[in-house]
Amino acid sequence: MNDTKTQEQEVAVQDTDYVVVRIQHLKKSFGDNEVLKDINLELHKGENIVVLGRSGQGKSVTIQCIAGLMLQDEGGLEVLGKEVKEMTRDELRAMRIKVGFLFQSGALYDSMTVKENLSFPLTRVLKLNDKQEIEKRIHESLESVGLEDAIDKYPSDLSGGMRKRVGLARTLILRPEIMLYDEPTTGLDPITSREISELIVALQEKYDTSSIIITHDMLCARITADRIVVMNEGKYIATGTYDELVKSPDELVHNFFK
Amino acid sequence: MQNKTSQKIKVGIFTTATILLLLTGIFLIGRNKSMFRSTIILYGTFKNVGGLLEGNNIRFVGINVGTVESIDILSDSTARVGLRVQKKVQPFIKQGAIASISSDGLMGDKLVAISSGTNTTKPVNDGDAINTVEPMQLDKVMGRISGVAENAEVITGQLAGIVTQVNQGKGSVGRLLYSDSLAKSLEGTISEAKGTMRSAHKGAEGFSENMEALKHNFLLRGYFRKKEKARVKAEQEEKNDDKADEKPKLKLKKAKSKDSTTVKIEKEQ
Amino acid sequence: MASAIISSFSRYMEIAGDQVLFTGRFARNIFRGGFEWGEFLRQCYIVGYKSIGLVGITGFIIGFVLTLQTQPTLKTFGAQSFVPSMVAISIIREIGPVIIALICAGKIASSIGAELGSMKVTEQIDAMEVSSANPVQYLVVTRILACTIMVPLLTIMADALALLGGYVGVNIQDHVSFSLFFRKSFSALEFSDVMPALIKTFFFGYAIGFVGCYKGYHSKRGTESVGLAANSAVVSASLWIILLDAIAVQITNMIVY
Numbered sequence: 156m157n158d159t160k161t162q163e164q165e166v167a168v169q170d171t172d173y174v175v176v177r178i179q180h181l182k183k184s185f186g187d188n189e190v191l192k193d194i195n196l197e198l199h200k201g202e203n204i205v206v207l208g209r210s211g212q213g214k215s216v217t218i219q220c221i222a223g224l225m226l227q228d229e230g231g232l233e234v235l236g237k238e239v240k241e242m243t244r245d246e247l248r249a250m251r252i253k254v255g256f257l258f259q260s261g262a263l264y265d266s267m268t269v270k271e272n273l274s275f276p277l278t279r280v281l282k283l284n285d286k287q288e289i290e291k292r293i294h295e296s297l298e299s300v301g302l303e304d305a306i307d308k309y310p311s312d313l314s315g316g317m318r319k320r321v322g323l324a325r326t327l328i329l330r331p332e333i334m335l336y337d338e339p340t341t342g343l344d345p346i347t348s349r350e351i352s353e354l355i356v357a358l359q360e361k362y363d364t365s366s367i368i369i370t371h372d373m374l375c376a377r378i379t380a381d382r383i384v385v386m387n388e389g390k391y392i393a394t395g396t397y398d399e400l401v402k403s404p405d406e407l408v409h410n411f412f413k
Numbered sequence: 414m415q416n417k418t419s420q421k422i423k424v425g426i427f428t429t430a431t432i433l434l435l436l437t438g439i440f441l442i443g444r445n446k447s448m449f450r451s452t453i454i455l456y457g458t459f460k461n462v463g464g465l466l467e468g469n470n471i472r473f474v475g476i477n478v479g480t481v482e483s484i485d486i487l488s489d490s491t492a493r494v495g496l497r498v499q500k501k502v503q504p505f506i507k508q509g510a511i512a513s514i515s516s517d518g519l520m521g522d523k524l525v526a527i528s529s530g531t532n533t534t535k536p537v538n539d540g541d542a543i544n545t546v547e548p549m550q551l552d553k554v555m556g557r558i559s560g561v562a563e564n565a566e567v568i569t570g571q572l573a574g575i576v577t578q579v580n581q582g583k584g585s586v587g588r589l590l591y592s593d594s595l596a597k598s599l600e601g602t603i604s605e606a607k608g609t610m611r612s613a614h615k616g617a618e619g620f621s622e623n624m625e626a627l628k629h630n631f632l633l634r635g636y637f638r639k640k641e642k643a644r645v646k647a648e649q650e651e652k653n654d655d656k657a658d659e660k661p662k663l664k665l666k667k668a669k670s671k672d673s674t675t676v677k678i679e680k681e682q
Numbered sequence: 683m684a685s686a687i688i689s690s691f692s693r694y695m696e697i698a699g700d701q702v703l704f705t706g707r708f709a710r711n712i713f714r715g716g717f718e719w720g721e722f723l724r725q726c727y728i729v730g731y732k733s734i735g736l737v738g739i740t741g742f743i744i745g746f747v748l749t750l751q752t753q754p755t756l757k758t759f760g761a762q763s764f765v766p767s768m769v770a771i772s773i774i775r776e777i778g779p780v781i782i783a784l785i786c787a788g789k790i791a792s793s794i795g796a797e798l799g800s801m802k803v804t805e806q807i808d809a810m811e812v813s814s815a816n817p818v819q820y821l822v823v824t825r826i827l828a829c830t831i832m833v834p835l836l837t838i839m840a841d842a843l844a845l846l847g848g849y850v851g852v853n854i855q856d857h858v859s860f861s862l863f864f865r866k867s868f869s870a871l872e873f874s875d876v877m878p879a880l881i882k883t884f885f886f887g888y889a890i891g892f893v894g895c896y897k898g899y900h901s902k903r904g905t906e907s908v909g910l911a912a913n914s915a916v917v918s919a920s921l922w923i924i925l926l927d928a929i930a931v932q933i934t935n936m937i938v939y
Contacts, residue, residue, distance in 0.1 A: 258808065262808065280813055
């Protein structure tokens with residue numbers, strides 16, 4: 156637990172230039188398939204980075220490495236100033252509390268109600284026992300995504316957009332410093348997509364997080380991105396704001412903005 | 414939350430019920446093995462236990478009262494058998510009781526039979542040694558059978574002597590068979606008897622005519638009708654009884670046939 | 683050819699090693715503290731209570747059929763009175779535990795495999811992992827323990843119902859009183875029949891839970907892998923039960939006789 160405290164202090168001391176995630180020459184392959192060839196990225200505090208790329212190119216692999224779900228083959232990957240590969244079990248645990256991960260499908264636990272889904276990380280991870288405190292946090296979290304009515308429903312009763320919102324609420328309930336979004340708008344209609352994207356921005360401001368958003372949805376990218384990174388064949392080929400990249404002469408980049 | 418409580422209750426009921434089942438089973442097995450009852454131990458020494466095993470039953474007046482607990486070899490010609498017997502039969506087993514090894518039915522399970530002994534009235538104590546009788550050995554059985562055969566020879570010899578005497582017309586049986594005078598006097602007696610029978614028959618005919626006349630007499634008609642009805646009824650009941658009897662008869666037949674097979678097997682042995 | 687054999691051998695060894703590691707994770711997480719009682723009870727309910735009907739009917743019919751099948755044969759030997767003893771010994775020593783375990787492998791291992799498989803596919807397991815919650819403790823420990831405890835209980839229940847079925851079977855042709863039948867059954871049984879049979883059902887239950895969890899937990903991404911996980915869970919669990927039974931017989935014979 157000491158590590159967590161020192162990290163918190165570090166974060167507090169540093170100003171907005173503080174780099175929360177630093178990726179250097181990251182490589183990862185599955186068998187013969189080299190998914191990530193040479194990835195370099197720096198996520199600054201309070202920044203929203205959108206990673207654009209075509210499906211099936213291993214965009215998600217990057218953030219899965221950040222969350223410690225996979226280990227990179229080569230290269231450096233620092234989260235909150237510590238190399239993920241060298242973390243002990245307890246350090247990894249502490250890091251994961253600081254890093255929120257929203258999965259493509261929302262990944263709600265099917266056998267539990269929304270309320271139980273939200274209390275799951277509170278009782279297991281933060282080891283909270285005070286029922287009133289848990290109740291308060293759940294309500295606050297659901298309020299921030301606008302879904303207080305769904306508290307006693309099961310995930311199977313919810314629509315795709317609602318699941319994403321509950322998933323978001325469950326991730327935010329631990330008050331993470333870094334948010335990783337894996338295709339937050341996939342499979343949603345344009346209106347819901349826009350709502351979710353706007354919600355991401357609103358929550359970003361409310362909880363003061365830094366985010367990496369993996370997507371191929373241009374609408375989402377335009378709404379959420381401070382900076383966009385375009386990925387192709389395991390490398391980041393371009394970076395810049397939305398307006399900068401629209402004007403890019405590179406054909407590969409240009410294809411996304413048509 | 415209510416849902417969860419009911420789940421808990423169901424799991425609780427199921428678990429308790431099955432554990433109770435298991436405990437009942439263990440208890441039942443243990444009871445049969447007299448494990449949870451107070452017992453005493455008796456010892457008997459045999460020259461030959463004839464294939465007795467630990468765990469074989471012990472019978473006293475035909476009731477299972479315990480099991481064989483141990484069989485130890487004492488010397489080159491004796492084995493000591495420990496008999497674990499229920500305490501409640503202790504007062505009935507007297508000190509002169511005799512243990513013997515015999516087999517149980519066709520399947521040949523060995524058992525120890527304790528038979529009540531003679532003259533003493535004191536019951537046995539825990540750990541006592543009791544008298545034994547050696548299990549019947551095959552050669553002994555064969556010896557006895559040959560004795561029986563010798564007896565049979567003597568008997569048949571004597572029979573043959575009797576038959577020759579009869580043939581010679583000696584004694585009352587011989588005279589009956591071989592003397593004419595006796596036969597003739599018998600014939601005379603029989604013909605006289607025939608005459609007597611004939612006159613008796615005539616008398617009976619006359620009586621039946623009288624009876625017929627009486628039946629037609631209106632005063633007595635009712636009485637005879639009633640009698641007739643009762644007779645018919647009785648006949649019908651008899652028929653019904655016959656039907657009902659058929660099944661048990663069949664069973665009896667089966668049982669008989671089984672007996673005959675067992676007898677055969679015994680003979681073969 | 684040789685390289686194919688070596689690679690398949692090393693693949694097999696990899697799986698075996700992986701299973702050993704998984705067992706280690708399971709064992710460590712039992713005693714880690716913060717045991718998931720709620721989830722454990724829920725699993726007991728699903729594994730145990732929800733299987734009562736299936737297992738009960740199976741048990742009853744096994745006893746019933748076994749009696750009807752053995753009765754004519756024993757009758758020809760004039761050993762009809764051995765029917766209860768034979769039924770009791772064969773059910774309690776062998777048929778009850780193995781058949782009930784196989785039935786449970788079909789019902790429970792497949793459902794655990796499918797459930798965890800779909801949780802894997804929909805990233806629920808990853809979600810637990812990244813939120814620092816412990817998926818092994820919550821999902822695996824509870825399920826394996828629930829199976830390990832519930833399968834023996836189900837077997838006890840099935841054994842009892844099988845004896846009842848045997849009693850009904852005997853009474854179709856002959857009349858034997860209830861108490862005589864059970865007296866005869868239990869007089870044939872020894873503790874050395876009951877205890878090894880009971881102990882091996884714990885291993886059967888563990889095998890069912892373990893294989894179901896392992897297959898589900900390690901299923902690949904993609905919808906068809908859920909079906910694959912469920913299917914291979916049933917196949918491997920059944921195989922494990924038969925193997926464990928063979929091992930149990932050897933050990934029992936070594937210890938008891």
